[in-house]
Amino acid sequence: MTVTVDAIDVADPPEAWAPAGFSVDSDGTEDPICRVGGVRIRLVGRGQGTGILGWSLRGLPSDGAVDDLDGIPTRRSERATTEPATHPNGVVAIDHVVLMSPDLDRTVTSMAAIGVAPRRERDGELGGRRIRQIFFRLGEVILEVVGSPESMSDGPSTLWGITYVTTDLDATARFFGDHTGPVKDAVQPGRRITTLRHRDPGMSVPTAVISATPRR
Template identity: 65%
Template sequence: MAVTLDEIHVADPPHAWRDAGFTVDDDGTCRVGSVRIRLVGRARGTGIVGWSLRDLPGDAAATDVDGVPTASSVTPPSTPATHANGVTHLDHVVLLSPDVARTRAALEAIGLDVRRERDGLLAGAPVRQLFLRLGEVILEVVGSPDETGDEPSTLWGLTHTVVDIEAAAALLGGRTSPVKDAVQPGRRITTLRHRDLGISVRTALITPHVRAG
């Protein structure tokens, strides 16, 4: 069985996500496609503080994947909620790595495969990106191609697929960046001004994948 993403744990209050047009259940769970985003409040800190994965290999039921707090799950995928902002599912999760080779080895040890690898620039600095699959969600690992560090990896940001990106930006008013072309051909993207919304996770909205041909 392929490893899939069950939950992401975010140290935000539920009202902040509701203000951003997300539907949040009474228990603090935001169901985005098949993934549950569990909003655990500021008592846990800020940002993404952990995740749970399904179908981990029997010898990989660890509590940590390259520094990321990890739980093993047998919970079935969630039933998607309908969100006022038009979000349909989680497109990708960004993981920042201080040592890309080390992170790659840790992810491969739990049964994930690197589907694609590329070198590029981020804010003028060289980066290496690895792309892996966690069910319907892409895991994007980002780090330096040359430098390494001993720090743990961190789950850094979320990008959600949205039906109508112009309508989502209008709903959020001035709390998004201008909609622009994404790196992926044919797609458009906007970034939430997450701090203005009381959200501690870097968050983007993107149009659906464009099928070739």
């Protein structure tokens, strides 16, 4: 089976996401839900910290428990894909989730253990330091693994940030107003991106919005 993302657990209250134009509702569970594309973002509040706490995945191997994927708390899911919500900010899907890895080889091995192979790699720079990005496909979501190509360290990987897709980036930037950075060309050819100042509304997850993939 293909491994896909069912839900992402975020240590934010719904009051932090609604001002940023994300619709929040309930799917019958105890936590408020933000449905983006086919992914549920569970807003579990600040009782467990900040940022992305973990996730649930469909299609995990049936043999053995997978409750820790390279240090990321992971639950097995058999839920059907959720129906997307309409968001005032214009977001329609998740483009990619960023995973920060202290040991790229270890992370790639962990992904291989659940049957997921890297699609491509690229080298870049962040804050004057070399980085390597390794990309995996988890259904409609791209997982972008970021780490050093030259060194490794102990400790868990972490889910760090989310980039969303909008069909009208300029309209989304206008919605965010002063809470977003300038719209600029993305690394992906033909696409543009802007970064939300996520702390302004009280969100703890680094957030960006990118234009849709151009039609060929």
